[in-house]
Amino acid sequence: MKTSVFLAFALNISFLAPVSAQTPPQRPAQLNPPVQDEIVRVTTNLVQVDAVVTDKNGKPVTDLRAEDFEILEDGKPQKISNLSYISTEPSSSQVSISPTIPPKNEAPAPAPVPARGKVRRTIVFAIDDLGISNQSLQIVKQALKRFVEEAMQPDDLVAIVRTRSGSGALQRFTTDKRQLNANIDSLRWECLNRAGPAVLRPSPCPPLPYSSYATLAHTLRSLSYIVEGLKTLPGRKSMILFTDSFAVLPNPADLTIGAEGNKPTPGATPTESVPQTDESRSKTGDVSMYFDLGRGLIQLSNQASVVIYAVDARGLVTTNLRAEDPREVAQTFSQGPLHDTIYGNLLSHRSNAVLETQLGLQELAHQTGGFAIINNNDLGEGVTRIVDDLKGYYLIGYRPSDSTFEKRNGRTPFHTITIKLKRSGLSVRSRKGFYGVPDETRRPVTPQTREQRMVAALESPFAAGDVRIRLTTLFGNVPQGSLVRTLIHIDARDLTFTDQPDGWRQANFDVLVSSYGENGLIADYLSRTETIRARGKTYANMLHYGLNYSLLVPIKKPGPYQLRTAVRDTATNRTGSAYEFIEVPDLKKGRLSLSGIALSSTYLDLAALSLSSGVYNAPPDNGDLVQPTPAVRRFIPGMTIDYRYVIYNALPSTKNSLPELTAQVRLFRDGEMISSKEEPASDSSRLQIDLKRLSAKGNLQLGDDLIPGNYVLQIIVTDPRAKEQYGMASQWIDFEVVK
Incomplete structure (x- = not known):
C-alpha cells in the first residue's frame, strides 16, 4: 500500500486556488487573434465574449457588423477590435451518424469520433x-x-x-x-x-x-x-x-x-x-x-x-x-x-x-x-x-485597459459586460461579466505524474472513462466512529495483465477514494496501489464477471457527502472514475438509524467485511448479466435476495435484552410500491454483543414474473420504546432485475 501526501495537497489546491492570489503578467505588444476553442477569452490584450442575436420571432440573426454593436465594460464604452459570426451547423456534405437501426444481418459500425x-x-x-x-x-x-x-x-x-x-x-x-x-x-x-x-x-x-x-x-x-x-x-x-x-x-x-x-x-x-x-x-x-x-x-x-x-x-x-x-x-x-x-x-x-x-x-x-x-x-x-x-453565435472582442487587471483593496475585481444593439427589433444575450484575471495565469496543466492523473480523474466527470468502474457506498459505524464502505466493481478487461511463471497473470492498479463534505472540500481520502494475481478458472471468471474492490473511508462528522473514486491501470495510465452521494446520520443524538443495506443472493458476513479492505472475486453464475453481489446487485426473476444491515441506537426492552423492533420491507419500481411485508428486525440467530449496533438480516423472494428493470428495496425499522420523533429509521438500496 502506498499513500501520497501530494494528493491531499493537490486536490484541495485545485479547488481552493483564489483568483485574488494571481498576478497578471506584462501586456504583450501584439493583439492575439480570436481562438474558436476558447469562446470567452480574458487576456491582457484581448477580452472576447460570445453573444447570440435573435429577431422578434426568436430566429438567429447572422448578418450584423461591428458597427451594429456597442460593448461596455463597467458602463464604459469599448472599441470593438474584432467581430465574427461562428456557425455550428453542419455542412450539406455531412451525413447522419450511427443509425439507430443497423442494416439487416449487419453489425452496426462504431460512430466516428470527430477531430x-x-x-x-x-x-x-x-x-x-x-x-x-x-x-x-x-x-x-x-x-x-x-x-x-x-x-x-x-x-x-x-x-x-x-x-x-x-x-x-x-x-x-x-x-x-x-x-x-x-x-x-x-x-x-x-x-x-x-x-x-x-x-x-x-x-x-x-x-x-x-x-x-x-x-x-x-x-x-x-x-x-x-x-x-x-x-x-x-x-x-x-x-x-x-x-x-x-x-x-x-x-x-x-x-x-x-x-x-x-x-x-x-x-x-x-x-x-x-x-x-x-x-x-x-x-x-x-x-x-x-x-x-x-x-x-x-x-x-x-x-x-x-x-x-x-x-x-x-x-x-x-x-x-x-x-x-x-x-x-x-x-x-x-x-x-x-x-x-x-x-x-x-x-x-x-x-x-x-x-x-x-x-x-x-x-x-x-x-x-x-x-x-x-x-x-x-x-x-x-x-x-x-x-x-x-446554431451560431458572435464573437466580440476589445482591447482592455491596464486597470482591468489591477486589484482593488487587495481583491480581484469583477467587471460587468453589457452588449447593446444599434439596430431596432433585435435582442441580444451574452454573459454578464468576468473577473480581472487573465487566462494565461490559469492554463490547465496536462497531467504527467501518477498523482496528477488521479487528481484529474477526480476533478472531471468526463476525463476518466477508459477503465469501466461502478461505485456503491454503504454507511456504517463502529465504536471508533462512522465510516463509508466503498464497493468498487472494476471491469478486469480494462486492466493490463502480464504473464508470470507457472501460468499466473498479474495486474497492478491504483485506487483513490475521496469524500467531499458539505463545504465542497475534501473531508478525507485513501490512496492504494494494489497487485492482483490469478490463473486458470479464477482468471477467466475475473475477466468475465469483473473484480470487486472494497475500501473503508472514515467519516468524522455527520451530514451529506459526495464520494468520488478513481482507478488507474499502472501499465497503460488508463483511468476510470465514479461518484456517489451519501448521507451520514448523527448517531450521537440517540436517534434510531440504519447502516447501508448489502444485497446478495448468498450469505454475506458484513462484520467480517468491515475488518479490513480487500480484493475478492465476483462469484460465477448462470448468466452473462447476473451478478448478485453487493457491488453490482443484478438479479433475475425468481431469485432470493438476501439483505443485511445494522441497526443503531435501539432501546432495549428490558435490562440487557434485545430490543423489540419491527421492520417493514418495501419493494418499489418507478416510485410505485409493488410489495410490502413486516418482520422482526434484529437477527436473533446471532449473538448480539453490542446492543447499540444490532445486526439484522432477511430475504426477499423475487417473483418469477417480475418485469426486468430498476427496483428499490426500502427497509423501515420501528422502535416502540423510543420517543415518536426518534423511533423510526429508514434506508434503501437500488438493484436491477434482468432476464
Whole structure:
C-alpha cells in the first residue's frame, strides 16, 4: 500500500486556488487573434465574449457588423477590435451518424469520433436526480430521446450526466446515438431526493434527515464539477440542466432578473459559505448560502465558456389540490372559512416554491448567456429551442485597459459586460461579466505524474472513462466512529495483465477514494496501489464477471457527502472514475438509524467485511448479466435476495435484552410500491454483543414474473420504546432485475 501526501495537497489546491492570489503578467505588444476553442477569452490584450442575436420571432440573426454593436465594460464604452459570426451547423456534405437501426444481418459500425478541430458543439445534459420527481424524469427521458433521434448533428459531442452519482465510462462524450440512448434508458429515480415521485405528490420515501437544501448544495457542486470538466473541451460548450427544485436566490420576491443588484459587486471574489448546523440553520440562511454557491457556478461557467440553459422539468405546475394530495387534505379544505384560509396559505406556499425555482433557473441561465424553459409541458419542444439557439453565435472582442487587471483593496475585481444593439427589433444575450484575471495565469496543466492523473480523474466527470468502474457506498459505524464502505466493481478487461511463471497473470492498479463534505472540500481520502494475481478458472471468471474492490473511508462528522473514486491501470495510465452521494446520520443524538443495506443472493458476513479492505472475486453464475453481489446487485426473476444491515441506537426492552423492533420491507419500481411485508428486525440467530449496533438480516423472494428493470428495496425499522420523533429509521438500496 502506498499513500501520497501530494494528493491531499493537490486536490484541495485545485479547488481552493483564489483568483485574488494571481498576478497578471506584462501586456504583450501584439493583439492575439480570436481562438474558436476558447469562446470567452480574458487576456491582457484581448477580452472576447460570445453573444447570440435573435429577431422578434426568436430566429438567429447572422448578418450584423461591428458597427451594429456597442460593448461596455463597467458602463464604459469599448472599441470593438474584432467581430465574427461562428456557425455550428453542419455542412450539406455531412451525413447522419450511427443509425439507430443497423442494416439487416449487419453489425452496426462504431460512430466516428470527430477531430478536435471539427467539433462544432459540446453539449452536456445535466439531470438533477437530487431534485427531480420520477414523473418529471420520465418526461425528460422522452425529450432526450427526441433530441438524439431528431436534432443531434454529426459533429456534436454529447454526454448525459447525473448530479447524484455517475461513472466516467458512462458519461464519456460521444457521437454514438446508440450509446446515448442506452445512457438515457439507465436513468432512474431514487429516494434521496428533494422531490417526490410526482410533482406535489408526497414521497413514499422518509423525510431527509437534514435540510433539503443540503442536497441543493451538492447539486450546485456537481454542476460546478461538470463545468470544470468542460474547460478543455472544444466547440460551442453548453450545459442543459433539468430539475424540479432550484431555490438558490436569497429573496425571490424582491428579485428582478438581470438587475444590477443580482450581479457580483465590483471587487468581489468567489466565496464558500461555512455550513451551518441543523440547530442554527434557517431557510433564509440556507438560501443565502446557496446563492453564493450559485454565483460561484456562474463564474466557473463564464471562465470555461459554458452557456447554461435551465429547464423546469415540471412544466406548467398546478398549485391547486390534485389527485395526488392525501384525502384528508382535500376534506380539510372544504369545511368553512377557517379552512379556506388554510387552503389559501397552502396555495401561497406552493406558488412561492414554484417561483423560487423558476427565478433561480432564470438567473443562472441569464448570467451565462442562455435562457430558461419554464411553464412548458412540451420539454421536447423546449430542447429544440435550445438546440436552435446553439446554431451560431458572435464573437466580440476589445482591447482592455491596464486597470482591468489591477486589484482593488487587495481583491480581484469583477467587471460587468453589457452588449447593446444599434439596430431596432433585435435582442441580444451574452454573459454578464468576468473577473480581472487573465487566462494565461490559469492554463490547465496536462497531467504527467501518477498523482496528477488521479487528481484529474477526480476533478472531471468526463476525463476518466477508459477503465469501466461502478461505485456503491454503504454507511456504517463502529465504536471508533462512522465510516463509508466503498464497493468498487472494476471491469478486469480494462486492466493490463502480464504473464508470470507457472501460468499466473498479474495486474497492478491504483485506487483513490475521496469524500467531499458539505463545504465542497475534501473531508478525507485513501490512496492504494494494489497487485492482483490469478490463473486458470479464477482468471477467466475475473475477466468475465469483473473484480470487486472494497475500501473503508472514515467519516468524522455527520451530514451529506459526495464520494468520488478513481482507478488507474499502472501499465497503460488508463483511468476510470465514479461518484456517489451519501448521507451520514448523527448517531450521537440517540436517534434510531440504519447502516447501508448489502444485497446478495448468498450469505454475506458484513462484520467480517468491515475488518479490513480487500480484493475478492465476483462469484460465477448462470448468466452473462447476473451478478448478485453487493457491488453490482443484478438479479433475475425468481431469485432470493438476501439483505443485511445494522441497526443503531435501539432501546432495549428490558435490562440487557434485545430490543423489540419491527421492520417493514418495501419493494418499489418507478416510485410505485409493488410489495410490502413486516418482520422482526434484529437477527436473533446471532449473538448480539453490542446492543447499540444490532445486526439484522432477511430475504426477499423475487417473483418469477417480475418485469426486468430498476427496483428499490426500502427497509423501515420501528422502535416502540423510543420517543415518536426518534423511533423510526429508514434506508434503501437500488438493484436491477434482468432476464
